[in-house]
Amino acid sequence: MIKATGLTKTIGHKSILQNIDLNIPAGQFVTVFGPNGAGKSTLLKILALISKPTKGQVIIDGMNSNEKPEAIRQKIGVISHQTFLNDNLTARENLNFYGQMYKVPDLKNRVFDVLSEVGLEFTLNDPVRTFSRGMQQRLSIARAILHDPELLFLDEPYTGLDPHAIQILNGVLGQLNVKKRTVFLITHNFEEGFAMSDRVLFVVRGKIVYDGKKAAVNKDELKSLYLQKVEGAA
């Protein structure tokens, strides 16, 4: 599903990512751990076609990101700690807007379905500015899955979520797992990140320093391995 080769990103003289190669098959749930400033979010931005690499290329579903960016974006959904929602519009208006941009068929019903999925069907016509942080994040989840993406990127989605919202997010991720969607999750939360993943990556100082199957280690071993890798790179 994702094939990245030689990904390098430099900003000024600062090297953010160094020659990263990554191959993620379709349907795999990959969780990325790493300290702050390691380059995880930059890697996600490049894979999600938000940003361009200084060197290297990204191929998603057989399509080169430089040649068919629009076709690739149609297959991608992103959940971040930012919601990408306009505060002055209602939940319905925000989702209608994104639905039109992604050419979602039967949009009216689809909007209601995804809002029901995140438990916000009764707030359809309320402005987003009246929503709590947790409700906004749930609406952001609805926005990201509105066009039923084959590939979902999540950048620290648990930030600021209440337990109810975490439960909803995990429910959505569980459904994506059942549907064999590809998921790329960045998190500092070992509990949530480890529970659903098939594969774990550690990114430290712009490099992938660990890439292993979840089955190979248990959570405690993974934690101590993470600390070793981070301290080893320091």
Place this chain on the structure above:
Amino acid sequence: MDMLKGIRAIVRKDLTAELRTKELLSSMAIFAVLTIIVFVFAFDPTKAIVRQVFPGMVWVCFIFAGILGLNRSFVSEKQNDCITGLMLCPVDRSVIYFSKMTVNLIYMGIVEIVSLPLFTVLFNYQIPVKAISPLVLIIFLGTLGFAAVGTFLAALSSNARSSEILLPVILFPVMVPVILGAVQATAAILAGSPAVEWFSWLKILTAFDAIFLVVPLVLFEYILEV
């Protein structure tokens, strides 16, 4: 076709949000009205000199009110990182540019519709009937050029810390051909000069508009990356 649908969706979203808050349009309109009032106090409407400076006053009002709109066009998308949401959409990045430019054009058009009649009333300035069509054409081309360059540079400056100061500083040198062309053509039309006198300015405005409607198709993606 997809491009037009994308532009329409973003324009509708921006206008819906603006109609709900009226933050931008009200500040642009109030600024334009205050500028006209200041000009009325500064220049005696009964003096003949006013006829000569009238086109300049009109464009000063349009352009400074327009800058208020330009400044907000991308800064407003910073809230909740909506600009990333737009960049993720499966459309060419130039769709974002053309929709923002269209929104700026609409805002400026509304301000012009309000302020031009107010100018003529307060300055007791009668626009000849035969001058109305060419005047509308020149105002449209001037506003289009302003919105085209301004939207492009607003995207560039939106990531800067003092974007509201930076935008006018980088905008005005680039805008000189539009301002010059628009003011000179407006003056010639209002003076009842034959078309041949303002036609060359019309050509300059048209060429400038065409260039700045094409350049973003190529460069806007890189501007968003800055």
